Amino acid sequence: MICVRDLSKRFGPTLAVDRISFEIGRGEIVGFLGPNGAGKTTTIRVLTGFHPATSGSASIDGHDVATASLAARRRIGYLPENVPIYPDLRVVEYLRYRAALKGVPARSRRAAVAQAMARAGIEEVARKLCGHVSRGYRQRVGLADALVANPPILILDEPTSGLDPNQRRRIKQVVRELAQEHTVLFSSHILTEVEDVSSRIIVIHRGRLRADGPARELVARSAAxxxxxxxxxxxxxxxxxxxxxxxxxxxxxxxxxxxxxxxxxxxxxxxxxxxxxxxxxxxxxxxxxxxxxxLPTLEEYFHAVTEGSDRAEEHQLAAAAEGAA
Amino acid sequence: MNGALVTLRKELLSYCTSPVSWIIGVVFYLWRGYEMSLVAEQFAYFRGDQDLFPPSTYGLGSTFLMVMLVPGILTMRCFAEERRTGSIETLMTAPVRDGEIVFGKWAAAAAFFALLWLPSVLVLQLLELPPFLDADLAFGPVFAAYLGMFLLSGMLLAFGCFASSLTDNVLLAAVLAMLFNFALMRLPQQLAAQLGPDASYYARELLDKLDVMRNFTEWFARGLVDTSQIAFYVGGVLFFLFLTTVSLASRRVA
Known part of the structure; x- marks a missing residue:
């Protein structure tokens, strides 16, 4: 469903994503892990068509995000990291607008919005202005937006960031339920959450792919x-x-x-x-x-493949510099 | 065109619920009403000159406000606000073409601008009644002038959209649009005056078309509607909407 090949993204002199490749099959629920600034959001933005790749390719359900962007975007429900919603619209109005924009037919729009609100658990704030809902509800309004057109693929960028434990639990529950019908890629740096929810993790650090596989297997084979x-x-x-x-x-x-x-x-x-x-x-x-x-905990494993690999690289560079001297 | 229609509806709703729109409306109607009462008094005092009435109804300070200042204020939020709040990300990752979003936003601004003018046409109709002027006014030139003004405003609104797509600062977008509007109203006249007798025919023609103030006084206000003028303004709208779409696409690349 999601296929990324040698994808790189450069912003001026900064290489945000460095030749990463991975595939995500139908029905998989994949945690996209990495420290802050690792390149998760950039990769996601390339997948959703917000940024073009500098090199390499990415396709969604067989549609290249660069050359068939519209078809690719039709298959994605996207929840950005900071959910931006129009403060002057009511939650239900906002979702109806988004459903219409995503091409949900007028006759089924009301039902689609009601279903998305039910799944995200936001019926009680349906008549509230978007600008007046709490951060937790805001995140869930964003989730309802991602779900409203019932796309086969969901890309959720840090869906639980800034939420309290109860709200996190609720979002995790929703993500688990979604996995029955959707392919889900969700990024996070909260490891327990990823361990709980995903069937596979992809670790990215400094723009490079560091690990890809089921969490237990990765930990069982790890250097930690x-x-x-x-x-x-x-x-x-x-x-x-x-x-x-x-x-x-x-x-x-x-x-x-x-x-x-x-x-x-x-x-x-x-x-x-x-x-x-x-x-x-x-x-x-x-x-x-x-x-x-x-076996290490996922946290120890994460530390080993991110900061640990940094240290290994630094040692290699230092050794190479000494050799050259 | 589904995306354009959806955007148009949502933006129009936003205009109708925005305090800024209401403030513009109130200021415009108060000022316009006061000026119209002065025009009507003069008309009655001098026993009505049908030729002078139409130009005097739009050659007012409130018209200047509406054409020079308001398009920039109406369009300043179009893209700058989306950029500032980050909602541009959800907008541009939705399965809609950039051009549809741009057209929808411009059409909403143009429709709201037309709504702002509608009551002032009704005021003119009221003036014909016996308790007011009790006169049969020449409405042909008035409507032609309204048409010309809407065409010009459409172009200025399209530029406003473009200015808004260049920045995430709404104030800067408004100022940029107002400067453009001011320059368009003043510069062509000034430049045409500077042209020597040996200036090229095309330069004269271009400045003539760009001289929007003269287009009003010599064409629309006299009830003359020329298709080349219409083509010029429609072309201007399309040109600036195209630039806005390109600007959005280039920001996507950034």
Whole structure:
């Protein structure tokens, strides 16, 4: 339904999005993650036809957003980050106007607006002026606007930003319900929310794609995992056995009286060293009290693929600079 | 054209509920009413000159206000306000062509402008009645003058839309439009006066067409409606609406 190929967007000297590619299939509900300024909103604006791409392409349900923009836009319901609504219109008038603008036929417009309001839970403010509704309701009016023409694809840019926990919960519930009939791409930097709602996450940082896949799988294969082993031997022996296993970096160790030691190590991305650790300890005839690989939380994973990758890049650059010197 | 009609309806509703529109209406009617009473008194005092009456009904300060100042005020919010509040994003990501949005906004401004003038035509009709002037006034030239003024205003409103698409500052958009209106009313006359006897025919013709004040006094106010004048103003409307559409599209690129 959404296909992005080598998409880049430059604003003057700033490269906001740097050759990202991903696909989102029918019925998927995808969380679009990244720190502030990562390029999420820019990518979304290219998808919705608000900005053209500098290079690369994006298509919505087979319609290129640059060459068949109108057809692509017909298939999208879009909720921008800051919902801009006309303060002098009543909520119901605003939604009727938006439904008409999106080509909802006059005979079914009233029903479409009523249904969108019911789904977003804003019936009680239908007669209020848009300028007088609270931020939470404003966000939901924006959501009702995205839903009113019943498009197959929903793109929601930070739908819960600035909302209180109850309002967030309500929006999450709505997004979950929408996934039954729509393809949903929603951006956020609130990780628990993404974990709760989405079947897959895409992480973008500094304009580049950092990760793409189901959250659990990404976390299970991530570089932020930690291995902990407690065995009946002294610390030096245990460290010696563990060190040298591919994909494992010993971080720290300590004696665990009366007769054991504990070693903790970082596990490299995609590495599965636990079996090898167990095999070596058994071969050495050492009793294993504990051997576990702890998965990071999504928050730790997010930190690792964003700021962690920054540090790795900085080290590489520093090493390259030293080499050149 | 669905997008244009929807935009027209929504914008017209906004004009009707905007305090600025009501203030313009009230100021215009008060001023216009006062001036019309002066014109009517003079007409009665001098026992009515049918040839002088039509020009005197539109050659008033209130007309100057309406043509020079009001188009810029009416159109200043068209795109500048959408940009300022960010609603331009939802507007331009809706499945509607930019040209339809531009035309709808201009048409709403033009329709509201026409609505503002409508009561002043009724005032003229009232003046014919026995309690007032009890005279058979020549309405042909008056209506021709109204037509000319609407054509000119349509062009100025189209420029106003263009000015509004250039900035997110509504005040700047209004000032830009007013400056343009003022220049259009003054500059062609001044430039034509500067032309020497050996100036090209085309330069003279162009300045002649652009001299909107003379178009009124010598054509529309005398009841003369020339198709070339109509074509000039309609062309002006289309030109500025086109520029507005291009301006929006270029902002989309930015």
């Amino acid at each position: 995992r930690r291995l902990r082993v407690r065995a009946a031997c002294d610390l030096a022996r245990l460290t010696e056995l563990v060190r040298g296993i591919a994909g494992l970096t010993v971080d720290r160790g300590s004696a665990a009286p009366p007769d054991a030691a504990v070693v903790e190590a970082s596990v490299a991305a995609a590495a599965e060293p636990a079996a090898e650790v167990g095999r070596r300890l058994l071969a050495a005839g050492i009793a294993v009290h504990e051997l576990q690989v702890a």
